[in-house]
Amino acid sequence: MSTLSPEVQVAIARVRDDVAALHAELVRYGLVVWTGGNISGRVPGADLFVIKPSGVGYHDLDPSSLILCTLDGDVVPDTPGSDRSPSSDTAAHAYVYRNMPEVGGVVHTHSTYATAWAARAEAIPCVITAMADEFGGEIPVGPFAIIGDDSIGRGIVETLAGHRSRAVLMRNHGPFTIGRDARDAVKAAVMLEDVARTVHIARQGGALVPIAPEAIDALFERYQNVYGQQPAAGAQ
Numbered sequence: 037m038s039t040l041s042p043e044v045q046v047a048i049a050r051v052r053d054d055v056a057a058l059h060a061e062l063v064r065y066g067l068v069v070w071t072g073g074n075i076s077g078r079v080p081g082a083d084l085f086v087i088k089p090s091g092v093g094y095h096d097l098d099p100s101s102l103i104l105c106t107l108d109g110d111v112v113p114d115t116p117g118s119d120r121s122p123s124s125d126t127a128a129h130a131y132v133y134r135n136m137p138e139v140g141g142v143v144h145t146h147s148t149y150a151t152a153w154a155a156r157a158e159a160i161p162c163v164i165t166a167m168a169d170e171f172g173g174e175i176p177v178g179p180f181a182i183i184g185d186d187s188i189g190r191g192i193v194e195t196l197a198g199h200r201s202r203a204v205l206m207r208n209h210g211p212f213t214i215g216r217d218a219r220d221a222v223k224a225a226v227m228l229e230d231v232a233r234t235v236h237i238a239r240q241g242g243a244l245v246p247i248a249p250e251a252i253d254a255l256f257e258r259y260q261n262v263y264g265q266q267p268a269a270g271a272q
Contacts, residue, residue: 044082051077051086051218052099052116058222063094065226067145074123077218078133078140083107085133089120107134109186124183131189132214136196141218143225146210149232150175154205160235163244167235168252169259170227172200180207188212200256203228 040048055077062068062075071094076087086102100116103123109130111118123129129142145151153160153175160175162168167175178195181187192212195204202224203213211228215221238244247255 040082044079044084047079047081048084048086048104049099051079052102055086055088055102055218056097056099058218059088059094059097061222062143062145062225065229067147067225067229068094069146073145074125074129074143075218075222076123076126076129076142079104080140084112085129087126087129088123089117090123092120105130125188127184127186128189128192128212131186132192135189135193136214138216139214139221141215141221143213143215143218143221144210145225145229147225147229147232149236150203150205150211150229151209152236153177153232154207154210157207159205160232161244162247162252163235163238164231165247165255166227167231168247168255169263170224170231171203172256172260173252175201175203175205175211175228175232178204178206178212180209183209 055075058075062073067073071091074088076085078085083106085105087105089101089103092101103117103120104112104115105122105126106112107130109127111122125144132139132142157177159177162173176195176199178191181191188206191206192204202215203211205211211225213221213224213228215224
């Protein structure tokens with residue numbers, strides 16, 4: 037830890053704080069049970085990320101209990117949390133960070149409705165505007181992969197390559213989401229479960245009505261670039 041610059045050490049502390057607090061959002065939105073699921077966050081300015089320890093309850097997490105890893109998935113020794121084992125999904129998260137440099141956060145849950153679509157190996161079709169806004173189309177299905185090595189990470193990267201979706205349903209496993217930072221990836225996880233539930237319920241009443249591709253493009257463009265508060269002219 038002493039070999040890291042003061043700026044990087046400050047960045048690590050900020051990411052630890054953010055990721056620890058964001059785990060509570062998974063509980064709040066009912067996306068996890070017991071100790072399942074995890075969040076990681078990339079450390080800006082360094083080839084490092086912070087991730088949840090394996091098998092630790094959400095109410096027992098604090099910034100110092102999170103584990104600092106290299107982008108190879110190795111625990112950085114002599115740092116807070118380094119005496120614990122990192123999440124069993126660490127290799128998958130590391131693979132995503134190595135191969136998707138624009139990604140600053142990764143989230144994995146077993147949220148009920150999204151996982152049900154994954155169990156059927158069925159993509160969630162884009163039939164509501166909220167999906168077009170947030171994901172730019174359907175939620176794709178990734179391949180089946182065994183937990184423990186980087187197979188899941190490879191499946192995530194291969195499935196999302198060239199895709200606007202920030203979510204993937206790993207077959208027979210559950211959803212993974214990515215974002216520009218950990219908070220953005222958590223938002224994607226929350227929105228994914230919401231649309232997975234809504235589309236499931238809609239299908240019980242009859243055939244789904246797809247949105248035209250050009251309308252999806254327009255909705256995605258507006259939501260990503262116009263929706264929300266815009267900075268005032270000259271504001272930093």
